[in-house]
Amino acid sequence: MKKLWGGRFTASAEEWVDEFGASISFDQELVLEDLQGSMAHAAMLEKCGILTKDEAGTIIGGLKQLKEKAEKKELEFSSKYEDIHLNLEKMLTELVGPVGGKLHTARSRNDQVATDMHLYLKEQVSEILALIAEFQQTLVGKAEQHVETIMPGYTHLQRAQPISFAHHLMAYFWMLERDKQRFKGALERINISPLGAGALAGTTFPIDREYTAELLGFGGIYENSLDAVSDRDFIIEFMSASSMMMMHLSRLAEEIILWSSQEFRFIELDDTFATGSSIMPQKKNPDMAELIRGKTGRVYGGLVSLLTVLKGLPLAYNKDMQEDKEGMFDTVKTVKGSLKIFSGMVETMTVNEQVMEESVRKDFSNATELADYLAAKGLPFREAHEVVGKLVLDCINRGCYLADLPFEEYKASSSLFEEDIYEALNPRNAVIRRNSAGGTGFAEVTAQINKAKKLLK
Numbered sequence: 498m499k500k501l502w503g504g505r506f507t508a509s510a511e512e513w514v515d516e517f518g519a520s521i522s523f524d525q526e527l528v529l530e531d532l533q534g535s536m537a538h539a540a541m542l543e544k545c546g547i548l549t550k551d552e553a554g555t556i557i558g559g560l561k562q563l564k565e566k567a568e569k570k571e572l573e574f575s576s577k578y579e580d581i582h583l584n585l586e587k588m589l590t591e592l593v594g595p596v597g598g599k600l601h602t603a604r605s606r607n608d609q610v611a612t613d614m615h616l617y618l619k620e621q622v623s624e625i626l627a628l629i630a631e632f633q634q635t636l637v638g639k640a641e642q643h644v645e646t647i648m649p650g651y652t653h654l655q656r657a658q659p660i661s662f663a664h665h666l667m668a669y670f671w672m673l674e675r676d677k678q679r680f681k682g683a684l685e686r687i688n689i690s691p692l693g694a695g696a697l698a699g700t701t702f703p704i705d706r707e708y709t710a711e712l713l714g715f716g717g718i719y720e721n722s723l724d725a726v727s728d729r730d731f732i733i734e735f736m737s738a739s740s741m742m743m744m745h746l747s748r749l750a751e752e753i754i755l756w757s758s759q760e761f762r763f764i765e766l767d768d769t770f771a772t773g774s775s776i777m778p779q780k781k782n783p784d785m786a787e788l789i790r791g792k793t794g795r796v797y798g799g800l801v802s803l804l805t806v807l808k809g810l811p812l813a814y815n816k817d818m819q820e821d822k823e824g825m826f827d828t829v830k831t832v833k834g835s836l837k838i839f840s841g842m843v844e845t846m847t848v849n850e851q852v853m854e855e856s857v858r859k860d861f862s863n864a865t866e867l868a869d870y871l872a873a874k875g876l877p878f879r880e881a882h883e884v885v886g887k888l889v890l891d892c893i894n895r896g897c898y899l900a901d902l903p904f905e906e907y908k909a910s911s912s913l914f915e916e917d918i919y920e921a922l923n924p925r926n927a928v929i930r931r932n933s934a935g936g937t938g939f940a941e942v943t944a945q946i947n948k949a950k951k952l953l954k
């Protein structure tokens with residue numbers, strides 16, 4: 498079959514070879530962006546006197562028809578025409594005749610594909626930003642209901658100090674806030690136009706790159722035509738921001754998995770976000786959280802894969818760069834899906850407040866309170882630590898908790914102890930009193946939530 502670029506070729510490639518080189522099976526995802534870029538290009542060619550009004554009108558009319566069909570998913574692509582650009586060019590010339598072939602004046606597939614990817618990511622990152630904000634909203638909503646729900650805070654996955662459950666949820670809010678900033682930073686560099694860079698060197702035609710950039714809604718243009726067609730750093734940045742965010746989501750997923758186990762029983766997932774076992778009737782598995790934890794791997798994979806594809810490439814375009822797409826599409830799909838699932842999963846989960854509080858009362862996470870108590874009365878903290886350590890050991894030997902020890906016991910270990918130690922040992926008080934900036938005290942957590950709500954507005 499004669500290729501659109503077939504002029505200097507005598508033999509035609511075999512079908513299976515074409516198949517290997519084709520990207521249409523996946524780059525058809527860019528159909529609307531490609532049409533949008535072409536319309537802007539045609540309008541610019543007319544404005545600059547490179548196409549006549551009639552020619553441009555015919556071409557843009559044809560592109561509009563293709564767009565309507567594309568939106569209805571009525572276009573049929575073929576790997577005979579390699580990629581989305583050649584497929585659409587073929588369709589256009591079939592529709593409007595040979596004048597369709599003038600569209601490619603002063604343009605190359607190299608600046609064309611780069612333009613498509615910038616347009617695509619610009620839209621996708623905006624959608625992702627909205628999804629992050631939505632999930633943050635869910636977190637804040639849940640947190641508001643649980644300012645006074647206390648739970649064990651952990652280090653080394655060992656109970657450490659009691660905290661507010663809202664505080665724990667809000668930690669993720671702030672991680673996501675920084676994730677949003679990273680995506681916004683990437684967006685600044687996604688928002689520039691490579692169109693008009695040509696194959697690599699620019700063009701002899703009197704084009705207006707600023708004009709196409711403006712028509713496409715870009716904030717500016719690449720200053721160097723080689724750079725414009727050969728870098729994919731804007732995609733890498735997107736994938737890096739995505740990897741970081743997936744790492745955060747994966748940690749929360751891990752906690753949700755732990756919390757919904759019988760060992761913890763802190764939360765119960767809604768049936769919608771859990772599945773059963775085909776053999777064990779009692780099971781309710783946190784599949785969605787596990788999947789998000791698992792899918793984090795493919796997002797990291799996409800990042801490393803693209804970094805590796807680019808690392809040895811001489812300027813400018815190389816076919817290797819066609820490998821930039823599948824990972825990017827996959828990351829977009831994974832990130833959006835994970836955020837949507839998370840919003841629903843957290844929104845609908847039941848929090849077992851009693852179980853959480855019970856587990857703080859039945860452990861030694863109030864030991865720091867006792868040491869702080871002695872330190873506040875003037876005992877050097879190291880000594881206070883030693884005194885309390887001995888009391889904990891005493892409890893472990895007797896099979897009780899600090900609040901169960903009779904007062905005489907306390908008095909015997911330090912004369913600084915007064916009857917009010919039982920107040921200090923109450924884990925609820927331990928939380929309430931931690932009102933240093935950013936601490937877990939109810940007042941501080943409430944202030945934090947209010948700040949978060951302002952940010953979401």
Ligand code: ARG
Pocket residue numbers: 520524580581606607610814816818819820
């Ligand atoms: N399908 C190609 C890609 O995605 C489009 C650019 C092709 N350019 C070329 N000179 N072969 O990379």
